[in-house]
Amino acid sequence: MSTSPSPSFPVTSEAVRSAGATITTPAETGSTNADLLAGAPEQQHGSVLATLHQTAGRGRLDRTWTAPAGETLAASVLVRADLDDHDRGWLPLVAGAAMRDAIASVLPAGADVVVKWPNDVQVAGDKVCGILCQVAADGSVVVGAGVNLTIPADRLPTTTSTSLLLVGAVDDAPALADAVLSAFLQSVLEAVAGLVTGGPAAGTVRSHVRAACGTIGRRIRLELPDGTVEEADATGIDDAGRITIRDQAGVTRGVAVGDVTHLRYA
Numbered sequence: 001m002s003t004s005p006s007p008s009f010p011v012t013s014e015a016v017r018s019a020g021a022t023i024t025t026p027a028e029t030g031s032t033n034a035d036l037l038a039g040a041p042e043q044q045h046g047s048v049l050a051t052l053h054q055t056a057g058r059g060r061l062d063r064t065w066t067a068p069a070g071e072t073l074a075a076s077v078l079v080r081a082d083l084d085d086h087d088r089g090w091l092p093l094v095a096g097a098a099m100r101d102a103i104a105s106v107l108p109a110g111a112d113v114v115v116k117w118p119n120d121v122q123v124a125g126d127k128v129c130g131i132l133c134q135v136a137a138d139g140s141v142v143v144g145a146g147v148n149l150t151i152p153a154d155r156l157p158t159t160t161s162t163s164l165l166l167v168g169a170v171d172d173a174p175a176l177a178d179a180v181l182s183a184f185l186q187s188v189l190e191a192v193a194g195l196v197t198g199g200p201a202a203g204t205v206r207s208h209v210r211a212a213c214g215t216i217g218r219r220i221r222l223e224l225p226d227g228t229v230e231e232a233d234a235t236g237i238d239d240a241g242r243i244t245i246r247d248q249a250g251v252t253r254g255v256a257v258g259d260v261t262h263l264r265y266a
Contacts, residue, residue: 007052007174012182019189021046021078028069030056032076033134033144040136043078046189050075050181052173054146068155071163073147073177077185079192080140087195087202088141090241092119092133094195094205095143097212098187099129102180103147108168114214117234117243117260121147122214125262126162143188147180149173210237214262220245221261231263 009025016023021044029035029051036049054067054074067074079091096119103121104113112124119131129147136142148156148163150173156163164176171179191208194201210216215234222245223229232245235252242254 007177009050009174009178009181011178012048012050012185015182015185016046016048019046020044021048023048023050025049026051028053028055029074030054032074033132033142036076036078036142036144037134037136040078040080040140040142041138043140045078045080045140046185047078048075048181048185050177052149052177067146068151071149071151071155071173073145073149073173073180075147075177075181075184076142076144077188078136078140079143079188080138081192081196083192083195086240090195090206090209091141091143091192092131093117093209093213093237093241094191095119095131095133095145095188096121097209098191099131099145099147099180099184100212101187102183103128103164105183106164106169106171106176106179111167115209115212116262117213117215117237118241122262123162123164123167126160127158128162128164128167145184147177149176149180206237206239213237215243215260218265219263221263222255223259223261224255225257234260 013023032049051074053069096115099121100113100115114122116122120127121129132144134142150165151163191205194205216236218234220234232247235246236244238244238254242256244254246252
């Protein structure tokens with residue numbers, strides 16, 4: 001991990017330190033998730049590791065995440081909370097909804113920002129952020145996010161990607177990174193607190209996740225881990241956090257793991 005000067009994330013740093021946690025902001029690292037996973041036992045709930053230069057990031061389903069130096073945010077947040085397995089399973093979805101809100105806060109009013117189940121954030125149908133949650137050795141969870149900040153169109157990693165710059169954000173990369181990360185951190189911690197409280201508070205968290213999910217109500221292409229591909233209508237998110245689909249035979253079921261492509265509204 002590099003120890004050279006790095007963005008200071010002033011707003012995020014103040015929030016983290018006020019909560020008694022730790023923020024680390026290396027100029028460069030291989031993976032913020034890997035670093036925070038390694039140090040998790042010594043870190044407090046809400047600790048953060050963030051950089052604008054990640055060289056070996058990974059995404060869901062073990063995909064490589066391409067991150068041009070200085071134009072992307074890679075950040076990881078440590079969640080250590082009294083969550084049962086059911087509520088812990090909601091963390092990836094909670095993180096997606098939290099990032100959806102954080103990204104919307106730095107874009108012009110009315111921007112079309114949604115979550116593609118389980119937790120990719122899209123703007124006008126193109127991916128701007130991915131989320132990866134991993135369990136540390138001590139049972140805490142590291143919530144990692146990668147956000148395309150100021151990547152120009154000719155350097156986007158895929159033809160279905162975008163960046164905050166291209167969809168109306170006006171600040172430079174360090175300012176955008178700090179604004180997005182501070183809002184994301186606050187939303188994640190508030191949602192985790194709601195899940196811990198349970199009852200109506202947890203219900204509110206789950207309702208917000210469903211409201212942020214742009215997959216619900218769409219015809220989707222679903223690729224399952226065994227390679228099976230099907231088209232179906234996405235009808236909701238069940239209490240286990242699974243996307244519920246209605247297949248072409250009219251049968252409804254929940255799917256826990258799969259790669260979703262939005263096709264059109266059902």
